[in-house]
Amino acid sequence: MKVQQKTQSESTSGRPGGGELALIQHIRSRAGVVHRPSVRLGIGDDCAILRSRPGEEIVVTTDLSLEGRHFRRDWHPAASIGHRALARGLSDIAAMGARPLAAFLSLALPAAVAQDRRWVDGFLDGLLGLAKRHGVPLAGGDTSEAPGDAVIADIVLLGAAPAGRALRRSGARPGDVLYCTGSLGGASAELGRLSANPGHFKAAKTGPHLFPEPRLAAGQALLRRGLATACIDMSDGLSTDLAHLCESSGVAAEVDVSAVPLHPLAGTLEPAARLLAALHGGEDYELLFAARSSTKMPRKLGGVPITCIGRIVPAKGVPQVSLIDAEGRRTALEPNGWEHFRGA
Ligand code: ADP
Numbered sequence: 606m607k608v609q610q611k612t613q614s615e616s617t618s619g620r621p622g623g624g625e626l627a628l629i630q631h632i633r634s635r636a637g638v639v640h641r642p643s644v645r646l647g648i649g650d651d652c653a654i655l656r657s658r659p660g661e662e663i664v665v666t667t668d669l670s671l672e673g674r675h676f677r678r679d680w681h682p683a684a685s686i687g688h689r690a691l692a693r694g695l696s697d698i699a700a701m702g703a704r705p706l707a708a709f710l711s712l713a714l715p716a717a718v719a720q721d722r723r724w725v726d727g728f729l730d731g732l733l734g735l736a737k738r739h740g741v742p743l744a745g746g747d748t749s750e751a752p753g754d755a756v757i758a759d760i761v762l763l764g765a766a767p768a769g770r771a772l773r774r775s776g777a778r779p780g781d782v783l784y785c786t787g788s789l790g791g792a793s794a795e796l797g798r799l800s801a802n803p804g805h806f807k808a809a810k811t812g813p814h815l816f817p818e819p820r821l822a823a824g825q826a827l828l829r830r831g832l833a834t835a836c837i838d839m840s841d842g843l844s845t846d847l848a849h850l851c852e853s854s855g856v857a858a859e860v861d862v863s864a865v866p867l868h869p870l871a872g873t874l875e876p877a878a879r880l881l882a883a884l885h886g887g888e889d890y891e892l893l894f895a896a897r898s899s900t901k902m903p904r905k906l907g908g909v910p911i912t913c914i915g916r917i918v919p920a921k922g923v924p925q926v927s928l929i930d931a932e933g934r935r936t937a938l939e940p941n942g943w944e945h946f947r948g949a
């Protein structure tokens with residue numbers, strides 16, 4: 606709802622490059638003309654018009670990125686903020702094994718940020734660079750002046766999957782094997798290292814925290830080849846996301862401590878901190894999935910290494926998630942990743 610007069614949101618339009626309409630036009634020209642079968646009509650009308658293929662279902666996800674909660678403008682390069690906003694949504698699409706159809710971006714910018722084309726262009730460089738690499742058109746959004754001093758970016762992603770076949774959290778059964786893509790703990794190790802020296806944030810051009818890679822090709826391969834019984838992306842941390850998968854599937858899980866693949870950056874932490882980063886750090890955006898024990902799992906999917914990290918067991922009489930050490934001893938792994946409102 607626009608409580609203020611329309612003229613209010615456009616009151617900056619006299620300044621060079623300012624104004625909502627000019628900003629939308631700028632985003633539109635940066636996004637470019639879309640020549641994708643999935644988008645019949647992109648930015649510029651009241652709605653976008655999308656097309657899926659016969660026999661497909663649509664998957665939808667939305668992700669909020671809030672300044673002060675998900676990023677700090679004084680720390681994170683604008684390109685990282687744009688990249689991460691889209692990566693979070695694409696990772697959800699990956700977890701369903703879907704192919705992305707189109708992205709929508711709702712942006713609330715403080716007036717001074719909207720005027721700062723360097724920031725806006727940095728943000729769009731990050732977002733559109735990732736979108737381009739995965740062939741995801743930016744097909745619409747909404748733009749508003751933020752009432753306060755914080756940037757808000759909300760991303761909506763639509764994807765498509767063969768009807769009835771999208772990967773879910775709920776299909777794991779006792780006897781299944783547990784796998785993950787890539788390695789864990791890198792994002793939290795990188796964030797720890799950068800925040801000890803915030804001056805280093807702006808110079809960084811890569812890294813698992815600043816520029817995470819959503820595992821779209823791996824997720825799509827899991828679906829296409831019928832390899833997984835259940836799947837989730839690890840946004841909050843292995844301990845928390847595995848608990849979600851177990852909850853949805855009505856099962857428990859055992860993780861072999863020595864099998865958890867550590868990201869090289871996590872490997873540089875104090876020994877005691879390494880496993881904590883991998884189990885609870887979050888924001889690695891790797892996929893966690895289960896498969897029948899009879900399924901022959903490739904060593905790589907979509908170019909990413911796959912590691913067996915444990916197994917699914919019946920829910921009765923054991924913790925929902927257990928860690929098993931090298932001697933076979935069991936300890937309960939409490940979900941300890943990120944959760945909003947938990948401190949309240
Ligand atoms: P309306 O008022 O009808 O919602 P807008 O003026 O908000 O239209 O938007 C005009 C067009 O620009 C629409 O196609 C919308 O999807 C697109 N658009 C607006 N903001 C953004 C944005 N931040 N990113 C991408 N597209 C946008």
Ligand code: MG
Pocket residue numbers: 746747748
């Ligand atoms: Mg609008």
